[in-house]
Amino acid sequence: MSGETNRPSSDDLTSATTDGQADVAGASAVSQLDRKSLFREYAEAIVVAMLLAFAIRVFVVQAFKIPSGSMIPTLLIGDHILVSKLSYGIQWPSQCKFQAAFPPVNCYASQALIEFGKPQRGDVIVFRFPEGEEKDFIKRIVGGPGDTVQLRNKAVVVNGTVLDDKLFTQRIDPGIIDGTINPRDNFGPVTVPEGAYFVMGDNRDQSLDSRFWGFVREEKIRGKAFRIYWSWSGQGQWTEWVRWDRFGKAIQ
Numbered sequence: 001m002s003g004e005t006n007r008p009s010s011d012d013l014t015s016a017t018t019d020g021q022a023d024v025a026g027a028s029a030v031s032q033l034d035r036k037s038l039f040r041e042y043a044e045a046i047v048v049a050m051l052l053a054f055a056i057r058v059f060v061v062q063a064f065k066i067p068s069g070s071m072i073p074t075l076l077i078g079d080h081i082l083v084s085k086l087s088y089g090i091q092w093p094s095q096c097k098f099q100a101a102f103p104p105v106n107c108y109a110s111q112a113l114i115e116f117g118k119p120q121r122g123d124v125i126v127f128r129f130p131e132g133e134e135k136d137f138i139k140r141i142v143g144g145p146g147d148t149v150q151l152r153n154k155a156v157v158v159n160g161t162v163l164d165d166k167l168f169t170q171r172i173d174p175g176i177i178d179g180t181i182n183p184r185d186n187f188g189p190v191t192v193p194e195g196a197y198f199v200m201g202d203n204r205d206q207s208l209d210s211r212f213w214g215f216v217r218e219e220k221i222r223g224k225a226f227r228i229y230w231s232w233s234g235q236g237q238w239t240e241w242v243r244w245d246r247f248g249k250a251i252q
Contacts, residue, residue: 058093058107060085062223064126064136070201070208071138074124074168079246080230081138083126087224089115094219108133109219119144119197119221121158124251127199128220131213138225139199139209139216140168143192150189151179151211154204157189165202168252173205183211197221225251 066079075081085091093107108128119125121141129135143149148159153176156163179186184205192198196215201207210216227250231243 058085059090062126063229064138064225066138069206070203071124071140072203072206073170074140074202074251075138075225075228076231076233076243076246078232078234078243079228080232081225081251082227082229083223083225085223086116087123087226088112088117088119088221109217110222111219119218119224121147124225125197125199125216126222126225127216128222130216130220133220136222139201139207141197142200142210143198145192145194145196147192147198148189149187149192149198149210151183151185151187154185156200169202169204171204187211195219227251 062083062085064081064083066075066077066081069077089112091110092113093105093110095109096105096107098104099106119141121144123141124138125141126136126138129137142156142163143158150157154171156165177185190198192215195218197218198210199216200209200211227248228246229248231246232241233243234241
């Protein structure tokens with residue numbers, strides 16, 4: 001009788017097994033929660049980083065690469081530049097479309113919420129190409145609203161005064177083209193309308209600009225180029241592929 005009394009009951013054994021299983025299941029659940037929590041933290045960090053990058057790109061600064069020689073000697077092919085979105089004010093994007101890329105929204109214009117100033121003659125700006133707004137162009141402002149712009153045998157004349165642009169331009173073709181054939185060397189005069197700008201490339205003889213396709217509307221300006229942060233030549237000896245002397249150079 002005493003043996004039967006001291007023998008563990010089947011209920012006690014079943015109870016012990018259930019507790020062990022509960023401990024294992026609890027540990028497994030905690031592990032799964034930890035994994036989900038870690039995944040959630042990473043996902044949230046990625047989303048926040050993407051939102052910050054998008055906000056900086058839209059409202060503060062954006063990087064661009066120079067693909068052509070229309071701004072030589074100021075900008076060379078392979079220069080990577082920074083463009084300030086705050087040079088003229090805080091801008092709110094407009095005419096936006098969704099796309100399957102990053103950023104997920106592409107905006108084709110902007111409206112100033114707070115103005116810091118207007119674009120000035122001599123500013124190097126990035127803007128939506130009037131004849132194909134999927135492209136971004138970079139040129140220098142030659143004339144603003146109300147200015148009269150004309151070219152006389154390559155010389156740029158603004159409001160009756162020849163523009164002194166020798167320090168930042170080049171003209172590599174000594175030939176003069178008649179304005180009735182091509183507007184490259186003889187053009188205008190034209191008066192820049194309100195809310196628009198006349199722009200030209202610094203490589204005067206090899207630039208597709210306002211002489212050929214007209215004015216840039218103010219709402220199409222994306223920002224002012226202000227600095228070169230990287231420059232890649234990829235030509236000559238490998239030691240010359242990177243243009244070290246252009247790092248951090250201000251765009252004037």
